[in-house]
Amino acid sequence: MRQTxxxxxxxxxxxxxxxxxxxxxxxVLLWASAFVGIRGAAPYFSPGALALGRLLAxxxxxxxxxxARREGPPPRAAWPGVLVSGILWFGAYTVALNWxxxxxxxxxxxxxxxxxxxxxxxxxxxxLGEGLPPRLLAGMAVSFTGAIVVGASMSGEGRxxxxxxxxxxxxxxxxxxxxxxxxxxxxxxxxxxxxAFGCFVGTAACLPFAGQLVSQAARAPLAAxxxxxYLGVFPTAVAFTxxxxxxARTTAGRMGATTYLVPALVVLMAWAALGEIPGxxxxxxxxxxxxxVAVSRRRDPGR
Numbered sequence: 001m002r003q004t005x006x007x008x009x010x011x012x013x014x015x016x017x018x019x020x021x022x023x024x025x026x027x028v029l030l031w032a033s034a035f036v037g038i039r040g041a042a043p044y045f046s047p048g049a050l051a052l053g054r055l056l057a058x059x060x061x062x063x064x065x066x067x068a069r070r071e072g073p074p075p076r077a078a079w080p081g082v083l084v085s086g087i088l089w090f091g092a093y094t095v096a097l098n099w100x101x102x103x104x105x106x107x108x109x110x111x112x113x114x115x116x117x118x119x120x121x122x123x124x125x126x127x128l129g130e131g132l133p134p135r136l137l138a139g140m141a142v143s144f145t146g147a148i149v150v151g152a153s154m155s156g157e158g159r160x161x162x163x164x165x166x167x168x169x170x171x172x173x174x175x176x177x178x179x180x181x182x183x184x185x186x187x188x189x190x191x192x193x194x195x196a197f198g199c200f201v202g203t204a205a206c207l208p209f210a211g212q213l214v215s216q217a218a219r220a221p222l223a224a225x226x227x228x229x230y231l232g233v234f235p236t237a238v239a240f241t242x243x244x245x246x247x248a249r250t251t252a253g254r255m256g257a258t259t260y261l262v263p264a265l266v267v268l269m270a271w272a273a274l275g276e277i278p279g280x281x282x283x284x285x286x287x288x289x290x291x292x293v294a295v296s297r298r299r300d301p302g303r
Contacts, residue, residue: 057232089178090202
């Protein structure tokens with residue numbers, strides 16, 4: 001009996017790890033697909049209007065799911081994290097990223113925003129006591145190098161205004177703080193509650209852009225409007241929920257490292273959906289991102 005209990009605990013932990021990895025996989029796949037949706041909607045919607053339209057669609061879906069599952073508001077103890085993540089991640093991050101990508105080329109934006117996972121790991125160690133395992137640090141270093149290579153391969157237009165870089169940096173910081181705010185909230189509320197009410201808060205924060213959204217939606221082609229709806233339903237409602245599910249079962253640092261899969265997937269999706277044939281530099285960067293994530297997800301000996 002003394003041997004059976006530890007074995008059962010290990011089997012249960014392995015199952016939880018696999019479920020968390022599957023949820024994280026859904027998240028990064030859908031967040032990578034957002035690249036295509038944003039490319040389709042951005043010419044017709046301003047940064048704030050695009051953010052509000054996306055969040056409105058996401059809130060509608062999450063609200064229906066909440067009612068179907070009969071889950072009410074999160075407990076009081078979860079609200080500080082929900083409010084901070086809602087305002088900074090769902091709201092400020094989305095607007096800053098949309099705006100920043102209009103001021104700089106896609107490659108520069110990708111390189112600056114990918115500071116976010118590094119900030120998550122460093123702040124998670126400092127504020128949440130998660131520690132910095134050597135494999136996590138090594139994997140993130142490899143992945144960050146890959147993100148820089150991918151970004152360099154995409155930087156063909158030479159646009160890099162100071163305003164755009166600062167906006168992308170703000171997006172990275174608000175992303176990191178949003179993730180770190182979610183982690184303690186998930187101790188008191190379900191992933192669905194944290195995601196849904198975070199999205200509601202972010203939507204409320206973006207309501208000043210309602211006038212722009214209405215006027216621009218009236219002029220936008222149907223395809224662009226459907227892109228906004230897609231961004232709200234899948235990369236927001238679905239992906240943020242699976243993210244919260246995985247985040248509740250692992251450290252913020254490891255989850256942040258997982259998002260380095262996004263640049264590699266974006267290269268492949270841009271190839272498949274937009275016909276943008278990647279060069280060897282993009283493929284090399286994507287492989288580095290994949291290798292780094294693989295290293296970061298491995299457990300250190302004795303852990």
